[in-house]
Amino acid sequence: RKEVEQDPGPFNVPEGATVAFNCTYSNSASQSFFWYRQDCRKEPKLLMSVYSSGNEDGRFTAQLNRASQYISLLIRDSKLSDSATYLCVVSSNSGYALNFGKGTSLLVTP
Amino acid sequence: DAGVTQSPTHLIKTRGQQVTLRCSPISGHKSVSWYQQVLGQGPQFIFQYYEKEERGRGNFPDRFSARQFPNYSSELNVNALLLGDSALYLCASNLAGTSGIGEQFFGPGTRLTVL
Numbered sequence: 013r014k015e016v017e018q019d020p021g022p023f024n025v026p027e028g029a030t031v032a033f034n035c036t037y038s039n040s041a042s043q044s045f046f047w048y049r050q051d052c053r054k055e056p057k058l059l060m061s062v063y064s065s066g067n068e069d070g071r072f073t074a075q076l077n078r079a080s081q082y083i084s085l086l087i088r089d090s091k092l093s094d095s096a097t098y099l100c101v102v103s104s105n106s107g108y109a110l111n112f113g114k115g116t117s118l119l120v121t122p
Numbered sequence: 123d124a125g126v127t128q129s130p131t132h133l134i135k136t137r138g139q140q141v142t143l144r145c146s147p148i149s150g151h152k153s154v155s156w157y158q159q160v161l162g163q164g165p166q167f168i169f170q171y172y173e174k175e176e177r178g179r180g181n182f183p184d185r186f187s188a189r190q191f192p193n194y195s196s197e198l199n200v201n202a203l204l205l206g207d208s209a210l211y212l213c214a215s216n217l218a219g220t221s222g223i224g225e226q227f228f229g230p231g232t233r234l235t236v237l
Contacts, residue, residue, distance in 0.1 A: 016164075046225075055212060055228035056165065099164050108178035108218075109155070110226060112164030 013038050018100050018113035025090055026121055033085045033116045035100030042111075044103035045076050047085050049096045050115065056099055059085075090120045124149070126215050126229035134235045135203050143198045143232045147215030153177075154196040155226065156188055157212040165212055171196055172218065200234075208236045 018035040025031050037045075045062035060067065062074040062083055073086040083100055097115040104111055127146045135141050147154050153172040157165035167180035171190035185201045194215075200207055210233050214226040 055230050057228065058225050061225075104167070104178070106178055108170045109167035109180060110157075110165075111167070112157075114162070114164050 014113075015039060015104075015111040016100050016102050016113035018116050020114050020116060022117040022119055024119045024121060027090060027092060029090045029120075030086065030088045031090055031118065032087075033098055033100070033118075035083045035113050035116075037081050037083065037100075037102040037111070039102065039105060039111075040078075040081060041105050042102045043107060045083055046101040046110075047072075047074055047083075048099040048101050048112075050099055051096050056112075059098070087118075090118075092120050092122065094118060095120045126213055126227055128211075128213050128229040128232050130232060131230065132233045132235075134237065136237050137203055137205060139203050139236075140199065140201045141203060141234060143200075143211050143213075143234070144195065145198070145213030145215075145229060146195045147213075148227055151215035151217055151227070152194055153216050153218040154190055154194065155214045155216075156196070156198045157214065157228075158182075159210040159212060159231070161209075168198070203236045205236050208234060210234075 047059040048056040049059045050056040062076045066075045071088045075084045099115045100113040102111050129144045155170040156168040159165040169188045170178040174190045188198045190196045210231045212231045213229045
């Protein structure tokens with residue numbers, strides 16, 4: 013079983029739509045959780061950290077459910093510039109490595 | 123401030139050859155990690171170094187090795203290249219102290235093609 017599982021998509025949504033991504037992780041001892049964004053042929057960049065209490069950054073909301081080992085990302089009022097691959101990321105047991113999901117591809121259309 | 127830099131940006135090698143990839147972390151960052159990203163997959167952890175010591179190793183064969191220098195820059199070496207080693211190799215740096223991962227800042231990567 014993979015450490016981090018995500019639906020690869022693609023998700024094709026119109027501008028202004030709300031879209032949600034989910035991921036599950038297998039290691040219950042993981043302590044840190046993130047969403048990274050990766051544009052085509054570019055490096056991943058941190059979008060936001062994810063906390064059990066949930067956190068919001070503008071149009072983006074992330075949630076963590078430790079009991080279900082489930083992480084979500086909600087994007088409201090999608091913009092064309094949101095088109096990218098969104099990577100669900102979980103720290104390893106040791107805390108020294110990041111385990112990435114395969115990524116979920118989002119295409120926002122006019 | 124300069125971000126993480128990597129060289130070269132692209133590289134073409136043939137099977138059986140050896141390759142060395144280089145990374146310079148953000149100034150002040152003492153930790154460097156290496157990841158391999160095959161097309162269509164998420165990055166996969168190879169190594170982490172902190173203060174010149176290896177702190178973590180992913181599930182990669184011994185053909186992969188790395189080191190960190192006193193100025194915190196790092197090299198990743200891959201021997202006896204296989205076609206399956208073709209990938210984007212990403213270097214990431216962070217401020218991590220003696221424990222924990224912290225936010226990772228990635229460089230633009232080196233795209234390696236093995237023919």
